[in-house]
Amino acid sequence: MPEENISVIRVRDKLLVTIPPDPDDRTISLLQEKVLGAMEQSEALGLVLDVSMVETLDSYFARTIVETTDMVSMMGGSTVIAGMQPMVAITVTQLGLSLGRTMAALDVDRALDLLNEMNIGDQHG
């Protein structure tokens, strides 16, 4: 059941993943595997994690995001988190979590712009 909740979409040479509202642990670790697999297959240089639907981001989820970002980075890619809801941002911060060096943007458009500005992707039109 979790598998169909996540799709990794290729937008030019970046990957876009939309995270479901209330993912369980298995969905989250599956997401990590899928993203890394897609990074390899599509030779993408950037990854946007769209969290705009996410309602609960606990320490396990946050840790997996940071970990995934590090793994993507080791494969030569950059990750931007997009669209975190205010109530989630408030809760995550007060819980004492941080997303480390993971970049963030207000929405998916701005996340894609951010990756473009870093000269990641779109290099061959």
Place this chain on the structure above:
Amino acid sequence: MDSRKNGEVNISSEMDIITARKAVRQVAVEIGFSLTDVTRIVTSASELARNIVTYAEKGVMSWRKINGMEGKGIEITFTDKGPGIPDIAEAETPGFSSGKGLGMGLSGAKRLMGELDIESEKGQGTKVTVRKWLKRYHAERSLGA
């Protein structure tokens, strides 16, 4: 419409964490907490239910709607017969963790909920109780309103 006053969720797997979250979300919304407070409550429940799965393997989350001097509120209790917490003061310190988490479970839940009590005896188990009160201005000042 105001359905049940209390309830229980058995916690023995990671899937039960999701069940616990859903139950608590519904109750918190029913009580009238703001969306931000609902998120705080659900996230705390997620952390504390995860503690049970990580440290004790199984346990029970029970919730109840409460009334006090300050008005309405929610109380959630997490009980297990696991190894217990040898040093509660240490376990409440931000950053402390003896398991796979980030050590944010207890200190984070306390910050998010306002009230947190721990009873624990080594080898006997752990009971963590969290409470959050619906403050009137919180009800009116919900996020984005």
